[in-house]
Amino acid sequence: MQRAWLPAGTLQAPHVTVACHSTSVNPCGGDLCAVYPLGEALLLVIGDVTGHHYDAALTCALAKGACDVAVNEIRPLTAPRLLEVLDRTLRRSTGGRMAMSCAVALIASRTMTVASAGHPLPYIIRDSGERIEGVRSFGSLLGTEATATYQTTTVPLRPGDRVLWYTDGVLDTENEAGARFGHRRVRALLQRSQLLGAAALVDALAAELFWFRGDAPPKDDATFAVAEIR
Numbered sequence: 001m002q003r004a005w006l007p008a009g010t011l012q013a014p015h016v017t018v019a020c021h022s023t024s025v026n027p028c029g030g031d032l033c034a035v036y037p038l039g040e041a042l043l044l045v046i047g048d049v050t051g052h053h054y055d056a057a058l059t060c061a062l063a064k065g066a067c068d069v070a071v072n073e074i075r076p077l078t079a080p081r082l083l084e085v086l087d088r089t090l091r092r093s094t095g096g097r098m099a100m101s102c103a104v105a106l107i108a109s110r111t112m113t114v115a116s117a118g119h120p121l122p123y124i125i126r127d128s129g130e131r132i133e134g135v136r137s138f139g140s141l142l143g144t145e146a147t148a149t150y151q152t153t154t155v156p157l158r159p160g161d162r163v164l165w166y167t168d169g170v171l172d173t174e175n176e177a178g179a180r181f182g183h184r185r186v187r188a189l190l191q192r193s194q195l196l197g198a199a200a201l202v203d204a205l206a207a208e209l210f211w212f213r214g215d216a217p218p219k220d221d222a223t224f225a226v227a228e229i230r
Helices: 053-073 079-094 182-192 198-213
Strands: 010-011 016-023 031-038 039-051 098-109 112-118 123-126 131-134 153-155 161-165 224-230
Touching: 010 031, 010 039, 016 031, 016 039, 016 198, 031 053, 031 079, 031 098, 031 224, 039 053, 039 079, 039 161, 039 224, 053 098, 079 098, 079 112, 098 161, 098 224, 123 182, 131 182, 161 182, 161 198, 182 198, 198 224
Parallel strands: none
Antiparallel strands: 010 016, 016 224, 031 039, 039 098, 098 112, 112 153, 123 131, 123 161, 161 224
């Protein structure tokens, strides 16, 4: 069932292509990645439930179901509004025992509007990889505060820009010597991948993490997505 939640291959809107990848430490993981076409735009939701095993997987299922309902029922659907729905769903369903980081992005042809609930925010690869920019937005983890509010950040996009989203399992991947993959290696890969589109960049990062880890066992779920602006 969890495998069915993840986007298969690439998804496209008129001006955006998104590719995703996810690996789990256990048969049931606690990472969420969902992409929804919304007319001319795409809605991307990426999240990471605290903990592992079945509790995390069940919380992830609750969040995915709430996203599906919100996308179909709420008009207009904004990034903060979706995070508020997810926060309320988790607090009511888990009694405050489970928390989740989450980021929501509405990606159109020339802009991306982002809201975050304690989740790592994306890198934007511009000018054929010559510039790597971070995005800033803040908010409380889902399921932890009854009065949580979420703010948006809107950034301009241009054709050729690519946006990398990821869970902290990407940064926390360790090799046999105990070194972390970290932000520095992510940025170095992005700078080396100047000509890669969404699907090829996802494959490149997956391969880089595999070879970096070597024989070390994975310690956390790792999920990432790339949006390419056409």
